[in-house]
Amino acid sequence: MTADRSPAEPAAGHRLPEPDADALAHSQHLAAHISEQITAHGPLPFDRFMDLALYAPGLGYYSAGARKFGASGDFITAPELGPAFAHALGHCLQQTMAAIADWHLLEVGGGSGVLAADLLTALAARNVLPARYLILEVSADLRQRQRQTLSERCPELIDRVHWLDAPPQQPWQGALIANEVVDALPATRFQLDEDGVFEETVTIDPDRPDRFVRGRRPAAEGLAAMIQDRLGPLLADLPRPYASELHGQLDPWLAGLTQGLQRGLALFIDYGYPRSEYYLPERRDGTLVCHYRHRAHDDPLILSGLQDITAFVDFTALAEAGERAGLDLAGYTSQVQFLLGNDIEGYLASLDALSFAQRLAAVHPVKALMLPGQMGERFQVMAFSRGLETAATGFDHDLRHRL
Numbered sequence: 583m584t585a586d587r588s589p590a591e592p593a594a595g596h597r598l599p600e601p602d603a604d605a606l607a608h609s610q611h612l613a614a615h616i617s618e619q620i621t622a623h624g625p626l627p628f629d630r631f632m633d634l635a636l637y638a639p640g641l642g643y644y645s646a647g648a649r650k651f652g653a654s655g656d657f658i659t660a661p662e663l664g665p666a667f668a669h670a671l672g673h674c675l676q677q678t679m680a681a682i683a684d685w686h687l688l689e690v691g692g693g694s695g696v697l698a699a700d701l702l703t704a705l706a707a708r709n710v711l712p713a714r715y716l717i718l719e720v721s722a723d724l725r726q727r728q729r730q731t732l733s734e735r736c737p738e739l740i741d742r743v744h745w746l747d748a749p750p751q752q753p754w755q756g757a758l759i760a761n762e763v764v765d766a767l768p769a770t771r772f773q774l775d776e777d778g779v780f781e782e783t784v785t786i787d788p789d790r791p792d793r794f795v796r797g798r799r800p801a802a803e804g805l806a807a808m809i810q811d812r813l814g815p816l817l818a819d820l821p822r823p824y825a826s827e828l829h830g831q832l833d834p835w836l837a838g839l840t841q842g843l844q845r846g847l848a849l850f851i852d853y854g855y856p857r858s859e860y861y862l863p864e865r866r867d868g869t870l871v872c873h874y875r876h877r878a879h880d881d882p883l884i885l886s887g888l889q890d891i892t893a894f895v896d897f898t899a900l901a902e903a904g905e906r907a908g909l910d911l912a913g914y915t916s917q918v919q920f921l922l923g924n925d926i927e928g929y930l931a932s933l934d935a936l937s938f939a940q941r942l943a944a945v946h947p948v949k950a951l952m953l954p955g956q957m958g959e960r961f962q963v964m965a966f967s968r969g970l971e972t973a974a975t976g977f978d979h980d981l982r983h984r985l
């Protein structure tokens with residue numbers, strides 16, 4: 583059984599596999615680290631808890647060594663499903679980068695390194711290799727894994743790959759790709775009820791000091807203003823009590839990522855909704871999902887460091903952040919339409935040379951990428967451009983009016 587990171591409904595009353603003794607010890611180590619922070623500073627805002635659970639150096643889910651991606655990990659992402667996704671991205675980049683000499687490709691959040699390997703291979707086959715392939719990755723463990731994947735899969739291209747600690751400051755031209763990264767940014771949880779607007783916190787259970795529990799506090803002025811600004815007229819239609827998430831750091835994050843981009847394209851692929859579908863009255867507890875060994879569930883306070891925690895993306899907020907960062911919104915569409923507009927047919931035709939069994943094995947993941955009930959429509963692609971004359975391919979089915 584494999585699962586992508588966007589289940590229609592996380593399981594309630596779930597039974598999760600038991601971690602082994604080493605994993606448990608690791609988790610207790612991280613939980614102790616988080617507890618120390620709570621003891622020192624008081625209850626943590628949920629986004630701070632999520633940040634520690636995922637990214638505490640050497641301990642967090644993404645920072646430590648457990649296998650996350652693929653069948654033996656916790657979830658599947660599009661690049662892990664074979665080269666089809668990279669084939670389509672390669673097609674899009676071939677069209678848009680044609681006029682830019684000496685272009686660079688910046689991948690944000692490189693995961694296992696499979697996308698970098700497949701994309702470099704696809705671009706080499708199209709004879710449009712970037713001068714440099716930059717990977718901005720916060721996890722030291724994943725950087726190592728990426729290097730290993732690249733040296734196994736495309737050793738002849740690894741010299742072009744460079745890892746970055748921070749977004750490029752100096753001017754550059756080219757393309758930026760972030761697949762399933764925005765959903766992994768720490769999310770703020772907020773609650774609305776008859777008494778006002780609250781921010782969710784995480785603290786230590788007074789009855790069971792080995793466990794965390796949720797708390798809340800009145801939203802600070804800045805958060806209350808952000809909720810008002812983002813949800814605006816939607817607020818009146820939401821029931822009370824109501825809880826949801828927002829990515830409060832989106833603006834500075836996106837501005838920082840793209841500050842040096844002088845001319846080029848930025849593609850963000852993720853699961854999410856336009857705002858009016860994100861904050862639906864019936865979605866009364868938000869979009870937060872946790873993943874552990876291909877089981878999706880809704881309790882972020884357990885299995886610290888062993889499970890992924892993610893929140894869907896408000897694509898309207900992403901579009902606004904792009905606009906404020908001085909980017910042009912160049913396209914917004916579903917993943918299936920993006921793939922259809924970027925030669926997925928050519929990829930499928932290339933499978934004809936394979937044996938029947940190989941073809942069957944290769945077609946199955948493409949269906950997962952494209953079917954509406956799977957990744958085809960829950961995943962969306964947003965493109966920003968700056969100073970680019972060529973329109974990005976794959977955005978003919980334009981959903982920008984829904985933002």
Ligand SMILES: C[S@@+](CC[C@H](N)C(=O)[O-])C[C@H]1O[C@@H](n2cnc3c(N)ncnc32)[C@H](O)[C@@H]1O
Binds near residue numbers: 661719766767
């Ligand atoms: C869900 S994984 C997706 C990985 C890969 N893009 C894929 O599709 O398989 C999220 C990735 O983003 C990285 N990440 C999270 N926050 C980041 C940030 N602020 N800057 C760069 N990378 C980040 C994580 O370490 C991880 O590699």
